[in-house]
Amino acid sequence: MSRRWMPWLAATLAVAALVHLATLYALPRRIMARTLARMGPPNTMRFAKRPDETSRGVVRPSPDILYSACPFDLSKGPLKLTARVPHSTYWSVSAFDAATNNFFVRNDQQTAGDSIEILAVRPGMALPPLDTATDRVILFAPTTKGLFLIRMVIDDDKNLPALDALQRQASCETVASLPTPH
Secondary structure, three states: OOHHHHHHHHHHHHHHHHHHHHHHHHHHHHHHHHHHHHOOOOOOOEEOOOOOOOOOOOOOOOOOEEEEEEEEEHHHOOEEEEEEOOOOOOEEEEEEEOOOOEEEEEEHHHOOOOEEEEEEEOOOOOOOOOOOOOOEEEEEOOOOEEEEEEEEEOOOHHHHHHHHHHHOOOEEEEOOOOOOOO
């Protein structure tokens, strides 16, 4: 290979590396920003109907799972998510950051009582007064925006009405934080 091609080859490889890294960084963030924008206002629980062959709100949804989602934005303060936890079927809550990274998961086997309270905060935020709950988690979110996703397996169609009612007891909302001590 001629030496005169070496600078072009080096430049091409440098551009390819930069495009690769930019794609790895930017693409997941754009996907999550688009997903969150389609979901409507943040810090409000959304309850999906039972998925069928036309459902695409969740990538590759299962018709045997009920989905609830809470897009969050911690710029206005901490977020409190509360949910009832059935121990008769599989249940889980997952949290995803603004780059689609999963940074938290808790399932029914890891939850002691019949409910869970998750307080999502950013580092440096003052904690709000906490309610009593069977299981309480203080979660430090790596990004200001993201998504909580709750999944509940429909173990038997006859249980669907009860599971749907239990699902709809979940909530998420911004809560006032305590004043920062001086």
